[in-house]
Amino acid sequence: MKQLLQHCGILVAQEQGFRFLEDAFLGIDGDTIDYIGTERPQEVYDREKDLSGRLLLPGLINCHGHSPMVLLRGVGSALPLQEWLFEKMMPIEDRLTAEDIQAGNNLALLEMIATGTTSYSDMYFEPHTAAENAIACGIKANLSRPVQCFNKEETYEENFRVKESLQLFRDYHGAAEGRVRIDFAIHAEYTCFEHIVRPYSAACKELGGRMQVHISETKKEHDECVEKYGKTPARWFYDLGTFDSPTAAAHCVFVTEEDMALLLEKGVSVIHNPTSNMKLGSGFAPIQRMLDLGLNxxxxxxxxASNNNLNLMEELHLAAVLHNGYHRDPTILKPAQLLTMATRNGAKLQGREDTGALEVGKKADIIALDMTKPHLYPNLDPMALVVYSAQGADVVMTMVDGRILYENGEFLTLDADRILHEAKAAVKRLYG
Amino acid sequence: MKQLLQHCGILVAQEQGFRFLEDAFLGIDGDTIDYIGTERPQEVYDREKDLSGRLLLPGLINCHGHSPMVLLRGVGSALPLQEWLFEKMMPIEDRLTAEDIQAGNNLALLEMIATGTTSYSDMYFEPHTAAENAIACGIKANLSRPVQCFNKEETYEENFRVKESLQLFRDYHGAAEGRVRIDFAIHAEYTCFEHIVRPYSAACKELGGRMQVHISETKKEHDECVEKYGKTPARWFYDLGTFDSPTAAAHCVFVTEEDMALLLEKGVSVIHNPTSNMKLGSGFAPIQRMLDLGLNxxxxxxxxASNNNLNLMEELHLAAVLHNGYHRDPTILKPAQLLTMATRNGAKLQGREDTGALEVGKKADIIALDMTKPHLYPNLDPMALVVYSAQGADVVMTMVDGRILYENGEFLTLDADRILHEAKAAVKRLYG
Structure with missing residues (x-):
């Protein structure tokens, strides 16, 4: 099927940043963009959709999350971190069944899709449920079963999380025409041991997988690692071969200059989670420095549970203003850099070089913003509007591989009523 | 007319913070709340409105703004502060006509009302246009004509801004059954002189007015004042009698302990503008310290132009997470404190002790949030949902003095199409 989106604004990819087209046309052949321009294409399209007043962007890519934790939203707010984690989060998580997790992931999908996420990376247990949900609804997902080890005597072969991770890779990697990818994941240095990390990292490399880890999220984590091993978490992973596969490092709040050099050397992508880093009191990741160094x-x-939303528009906005305040400099982190972080850089992290930008030949992973809202007027600088003014609720269309998943408040591939019903049942089971 | 809002959640005021009622009733007699409870009231109401799935909050109070600057939204993003101000903002502002300003204010009202603001304080020129708009649409507004003086030879009597301010007070103070109040305003220490500030402050006191000023927004402003006068901006205003009237001090990013003691002594309210302070690279106001001291x-x-929204839900959210990150402590600024800042404390600042809380006898300034959205589920802690998860777009009803101004996307007292049309005309005049 060939479809034509017409009379919309388009933020078209160019080598550095974006170029704005007004009253333009975007053609799609199957799952791929085949035309972008301000002239109506000569070709015939099977379907035409008028998107006057809309601005097309690449779909947003949410590179770090634990989606089923929507079921813990708002629990233990404003508690000290350790109390929040050990007394609130973990006891509830211990009660989660696969059914709860599937219900939670579906609830998370509603929120992410409605706020413009077309692809997400997720780290949680029972991830086959998220894989099935992604296959069913059409979103792109890089899913992982994070490896942890709390018993030093346990061997690599005995670790059930490693087994689950490898099984997941065999079962789902590349499913749904590649929309579902399975990544490898080590939760963090402080929840694992070298004798697990080394062979698991080797397995990832051998199987051609991608890796995701948490690195230096808190000062405590960073400092205790240095105390324990005489090296930072980044160096620890580097030395264990983890970065020998394409790796995504979440948080990196307390990484040193040397750490950043290691990440750069190995092409490790960094995931900035500004709301979570603020809300949990972690701190300010050196994002401008990372960008200057050329890190992805x-x-x-x-x-x-630590955000408390899955709304990437909100992260885009917070990242856009936060670092100015911290560095007392309004000129850093330019709008085009921020939108690139939320789209093209995310695609690179996920190993999806065929998406993350609106250009001919890329997959039709597209969102539309309603630019007729009073808070998006006047439209003097579309890039500034997207980054500083637009809200998740301004998303009026979310398309993945040319298929519309969400439009004008309606979910076309998810049964929102059923999902809310199932989430309520899960919440009832969990909290009584 | 007596109306009953029924089957909704309500965040009811109590001495400290809020109490949550589920499936409750709120009765309104004219402009005043006359019943709150979980039982249906015995009395007969003329009109009943089912608000199942909604949560009622006090209307939000936006205590600092320059509303017509929506016409400059997105201009000069990410420029250095001085360049942004002197090369971008001021030359455009010099071209603004009263008609433009009225159009800009109306555009701002659409955004504020749609995101739950029921009362706002505004500092701009040609404020009679904002007064007329407020009278027409029913929002509450504390308006001021900020006094500045750039010529040291100019006398108090000659300053046209002082004249306009006093005239405005005579013309509009208490208009629309008190919904419109006129405040006094001195833009800032660095844009005025003592021989203007002293008599103007005395006039404010004599007329029983309220004052608004900018204080220590940037380090440069703060330090240059100390260099020039040997005292901080707060001490400068204190010594000139400005704080002898009830005063609101915007920003206060760089106030010292001694400054805060002065503000406390004089009962000066502080206005925290987190997005603006971040986006312009100003810095982090010591909000937790101020709250600990008992400041309002x-x-x-x-x-x-420096936000780039007029969405107080976004400020609430940013204030809720920002200071945790800055102080590396997730336990500060509790949700109830934040919502109090956005409502009851704002009412106190504005001299509107009859609003800012849902309780019998207060004015019916009420907003409703749609709690059926996926990102507001589960509802385990309504206060956490409001502060951390809710979005401006979740506001589905905005009521002032018992009159609905906005409901389910429709403006009932403003002609949104005409306002957008007039804003477009103003933008065309301004930018060609």
């Missing part, structure tokens, strides 16, 4: 910096929401 | 801290958006 992306955006993530983290889980809804 | 409120929230504001500042102008849309």
């Amino acid at each position: 910096v992306t955006l993530g929401t983290d889980g809804a | 801290v409120t929230l504001g958006t500042d102008g849309a």
Whole structure:
């Protein structure tokens, strides 16, 4: 099927940043963009859709999260971190069944799709449920079963998380025409041991996988690692071969200059999670420095228990203003850099070089913003509007591989009523 | 007319913070709340409105802004502050006509009302246009004509801004059954002189007015004042009698301990503008310290040129997470404190002790949030949902003095199409 989106604004990819087309046309052949221009294409399209007053952007890519934690949204707000984690989060997570997790992931999908996310990376247990949900609804997902080890005597072969991770890779990697990818994941240095990390990293490399880890999210984590091993978490992973596969490092709040050099050397992508880093009191990741060094910096929401949303438009906005304040400099992190972080850089992190930008030949992963809202007027600088003014609720169309998943408040591939019903049942089971 | 809002959640005022009622009733007699409870009231109401799935909050109070600057939204993003101000903002502002300003204010009202603001404080020129707009649409507004003086030879009697301010007070103070109040305003220490500030402050006191000023927004402003006068901006205003009237001090990013003691002594309210302080690279106001001292801290958006929104839900959210990150402590600024800042504290700043809280006898200034959205589920902690998860777009009803101004996307007292048309004409005049 060939479809033509017409009379819309378009933020077209160019080598550096974006070029704005007004009253333009975007043609799609199957799952791929085959035309962009301000002239109506000569070719015939099977379907035409008038998008006057809309602005087309590449779909947003949420590179870090724990989607089923929407079921823990708002629990233990404003508690000290350790109390929040050990007394609130973990006891509830211990009660989660696969059914709860599937219900939570579906609830998360509603929120992400409605706010413009077309592809997301997720780290949680029972991830086959997220894989099935993604296959069913058409979103792109890089899913992982994070490896942890709390018993030093346990061997690599005995670790059930490693087994689950490898099984998941066999079962789902490349499913749904590649929309579902399975990544490898090590939760963090402080929740694992070298004798697990080394062979698991080797397995990732051998199987051609991608890796995701948490690195230096808190000062405590960073400092205790240095104390324990005489090296930072980034160096620890580097030395264990983890970065020998394409790796995504979430948070990186307390990375040193040497750490950043290691990440750069190995092409490790960084995931900035500004709301989570603020809300949990972690701190300010040196994002401008990372960009200056040439690191591939992306955006993530983290889980809804520490955000408390899965709305990447909100992360885009927060990242856009936060670092100005911290560095007392309004000139850093330019709008085009930020939108690139949320789109093209995310695609690179996920190993999806065929998406993340509106250009001919890329996959039709597209969102439309309603630019007729009073808060998006006047439209003197579309890029500034997207980054500083637009809201998740301004998304009126979310398309993945040429298929519309969400339009004008309606979910076309998800049964929102059923999902809310199932989420309510899960919440009832969890909290009584 | 007596109306009953039924089957909704309500965040009811209590001495400290809020109490949550589920499936409750709120009765309104004319402009005043006359019943709140979980039982249906015995009395007969003329009109009943089912608000199942909605949560009622006090209307939000945006305590600092320059509303017509929506016409400059997105101009000069990410420029250095001085260049942004002197090369971008001021030359455009010099071209603004009263008609443009009225159009800009109306555009701002659409955004504020749609995102739950029921009362706002505004500092701009040609403020009679904002007064007329407020009278017409029913919002509450504390308006001021900021006094500045750039010529040291000019006398108090000669300053046309002083004249306009006093005239405005005579013309509009208490208009529309008190919904319109006129405040006094001195733009800032660095844009005025003592021989203007002293008599103007005395006039404010004599007339029983309220004052608004900018204080220590940037380090440069703060330090240059100390260099020039040997005292901080707060001490400068204190010594000139400005604080002898009830005063609102915007920003206060760089106030010292001694400054805060002066503000406390004089009962000066502080307006925190988190997005603006971040986006312009100003810095982090010591909000937790101010609250600990007992200062009346409120929230504001500042102008849309430095935000770039007038969405107080966004300020609430940013204030809720920002200070955790800055202080590396997730336990500060509790949700109830934040919502109090956005409502009751704002009412106190504005001299509107009859609003800012849902309780019997207060004015019916009420907003409703749609809690059926996926990102507001589960509802385990309504206060956390409001502060961390809710969006401006979740506001589905905005009521002032018992009159609905906005409901389910429709403006009932403003002609949105005409306002957008007039804003477009103004933009065309301004930018060609």
